[in-house]
Amino acid sequence: MPDRSPSPPTRRVVEVISLLTAAPEPISVAGIADRLDIARATATAILAELDSAGWVVRDPNRGYAIGPTLASLGNSALPQGVGDILTALTTRTGCGATLSRIEPDRLTVLDVRHGPDRVVPGIPVGHRIPLRFPAGASVMPWRAATEQNTWLAAAPDSDRRTASTLLALVRERGVAVFRPLADDAGMVDLLADLLGAMGPELRQPHLRTRVLRQLAALTSRPYTKTELDSDTTLPLSYLAAPVFDTAGSAAYEVQLGPLRATTTKPERDEYIAATLDAARSLTATMNSR
Template sequence: MIERTTGDTRAPIEDDRCASPPTRRVVDIVALLASAPEPLPVATIADRLDIARATATAVLAELDSAGWVVRVPRRGYRIGSAMAGLADPSLPPGVGDILAALAAETGCGATLSRISPDWLTVLEVRHGPDRVVPGIPVGHRIPLQFPAGAGVMPWRSASEQNAWLRTAPGADRHIAGALLSLVRDRGVALFRPRADDTGMVDLLADLLTAAGTELLQSNLRTRALRQLFALTSRPFTKAELDSDATLPLSYLAAPVFDGSGTAAYEVQLGPLRAATTTSERDAYIRATRAAAEAITAAARPRG
């Protein structure tokens, strides 16, 4: 802000050199809700921050979709659980460095996500030199439905496993149970595009990378991410993993265990390659598991 003098009245005006006003509004709304003892209506938020109600509504809708705020019917908005997770105190130091080393070794984007009973939430992202992880910002979350979370599900409780298996669509139910055993045996989940979708996967990934997800409208980004996930989320079968065939490879996910021994997080690697050899897939598996094991080791209590 700078001030302009008009007679005896000093009126604040916006300085074009200041930081982005839209970004400032997001920060102010989050800070206000974080300090509020109870949910606040849109009208109250707008009045306290001296912004238009339409602006407050638009910002809150975006924050709600990310889980940073939660709408309480007839009461307003409060801070969301995903917001606290962005600075999860249980995460060990050095996570970013481990993911950066994984991305540098493989040339692929790498992420760390927390797996809660209902959501997969991205906590850390490191882009690879060859292709950024398209559309996966910190704080992004998706419902925990098959096959999301497959990297940790074999080590979760029977009730969580059963609830997760029930989310599998009919066409995938015959492989859902087998996937749990396969991931437990291999220590990693691998996914590939669904049949004949490889070309569309490459197109979507390249478009998201070229445009930069920060530049896309929120609704378009969400639609593109959902479509990309749907196209790339067919789990590998044991026969495919044991074969010598050249196969497409979308993502890998390996479990990370917290200090209490719970499989609470996933390391995810995104090659998004239309063709990989057995040796290339094995190299991705080794690198992903090694990163997950390094984070697990860092999470262990120090004696």
């Protein structure tokens, strides 16, 4: 497939940075070249420039990882301790977690922490998602009425009533909880395992985007109050809770991704409790700056 990027060299730099940002361990030049399907000489040249700027570092085994300069740029808006809270959440639950900034038109991933049992599939730091139902549901009850109305109006007609009910439930319980669409649990597991194995290393960015979009479509049915309170074993996609900034605005969202085909009520309750605890800790950290 021809490269449709307006600046292929720039795109390759972005892909290298995205790959290293999301990688759980350093990657060699050969590994980077193979995973991004670029020439080894190209990867070497890009890494040399990034290394000289402090954006990447090379370990004793010749693997590359994100360097202190880039790390400080990426986390400049986040106070110290945010990463530790997300790591504690992943340790407690075994699931991957993210922190995102919520703007009127989009959600931007600020930090990603992979869990010991399940990684955050295919979502690198800097990944942006349009703020359309159901994305942003956890913060929307605390946003301005104009934002709520825009968000509700953008929902498909078939989801309009669901969206309104979801906002009321999130305001009451402080968390949004989602499940796969009916009978999709097997497909969700397949897509999650694919992205868990390849994730941000999928060679074709457009393919990664398509798979992520399909995964989101299959995992974004909000639970109702009756379903959440049921003792029935149910699938669970992800949970999200608001994080408030120093002005008291729900400016961020912490998200936990179990992506499990079955969960008992005690398991769901623990995921909810862990997410809410992390959201409260993140809010306190944001307000301590």
